[in-house]
Amino acid sequence: MNGAAHDLKAVAARALACLDLTNLNDDCSEADVQALCARAMTPHGPTAAVCIWPRFVPVAKKALAGNGIRIATVVAFPGGDDETSEVLDMTERAVAEGADEIDMVIPYKALMEGHANAVHSAVARVKEAAGRARVKAILETGVLGDAALIRQAAELAIEGGADFIKTSTGKVPVNATPEAARIMLEVIRDSGEMVGFKPAGGIRTTADAAMYLELCDEIMGPDWASPAVFRIGASSVLEALIATIEGRDGGVASAGGY
Template sequence: MAAEGGNGKGAVGPSGVRTYPDFSAPTVDKVMVEERAASLGKRSIKKEAKVAGLLLSIAMMDLTTLEGKDSPGKVTQLCQKAMRPHASPEVPPCAAICVYPKLVPVAKRALAGSSVKVASVATAFPSGLSALDVKLDDVRRAVAWGADEIDMVIDRGALLAGEKTRIFDEIAATKEACGQAHLKVILETGELGTYDLVREASQIAMLAGADFIKTSTGKVTPAATPAVTLVMLEAIRDFFYATGKRIGMKPAGGIRTAKQALHYLVLVKETLGDAWLTPDLFRLGASTLLNDVLMQLEKERTGAYQSGDYFSKD
């Protein structure tokens, strides 16, 4: 029963009643946020700036495979690709590999000695609809198997039902279960319905101890959009002003082209500044994006448009 209430940060006051921080967040102007997010995608970024942006986006990439058919072979192959995305020496390794818990030991072995981190989804991914004990056990196992980062999902049903304190407690309990591992909190914005709720969920996650907030699981459409990312970035900015703490951001799902990747970098730069333009504070969750970025880099190098036939599939 104790687990049901969570063992989070909701402090127990002198009267024995749990008190929580203020979750309230400013409301979001839907039209303006979509307009601004779109306008930041219209910049023409060419030549050296484009190449620099693309290389940075590779260094920020969480190369992801979250399919039922993931095998040790596929994950090993993906790890090779994360460590050495391309033959040319200026292309950096990716930031992390993102896999299901069972494949963490495989990834850990394949990445031994490299700078690439292992991120694992956990907490009954992708729905999060399990008992808290089960979800925390999922996290502890993933960490024990070697995960450096945990991507948890929140219980969207509970949030939509207004149970904000439950969400807070679950995130806080998960953070505790993570130990040294970094915690990314997936809001699954495609299921939250409004920007206001996205903003509020971001606030709850940051107050409860998230190191990163992340848009989506990749299993729901719409996944990451520039507008929803901008809402979350603004939440991070205001949280920084209020607390001095820098929280990371990870848009994930539906980011497939180099152009989109540059768009997200512009959003971060314009909202949070250069301090956030590092893999420690910004990640792109993607599976097919890397090849498009590599193709664009090759296009810049050779002048010829590239074909996916000449790049490894996974």
């Protein structure tokens, strides 16, 4: 085995351990969630978490009992403009039913209209409602577009108490990009806070995953990116990572997925 192949296998194993294996498809069923949970315990170790709709948290809780894989769910998803009371109720219920992590969409449309306070307030209130659960603030960077706006969103989310900042919902035309990732990682670094980073949407190959790990290594340091502070939001990349680990073609993603 040559050095490059060995390095790529190591990268794939590192990425697999940081994967939030995701099914946020509109037609997701209980059977799909059970299958997702089974996939999360791979022959090469578990993924970090599964990420599912709130109604399926009890299903995942039962399927994952005792194996250490975390349960993430979404609120204010995908638009970021749901009624605050509904978002907080959903957050509390999801945590009570077993969610370990809450991926919330910030009110990015309000931010684009100049209402910066809305972001800080929304994150702070969800953080309080989440209690013991960690909160990942989804910025929807592909819609924000402008670098200064992405930076502002990241700063406001961190000031509001987010445990992670996440690029995207995976539900818009432009999702995770290296440009947005760089901005977000620089904000995390400059904040001095223990905040994680999650690129999501459009990550389908081992090379895609490697690119984000390399950015983390460059900006945050080579020992920073671990499941505690780095996640990849995807489903279609899992088979590519496994193929790379097993010495098969890791450049081809499985069909479909988030």
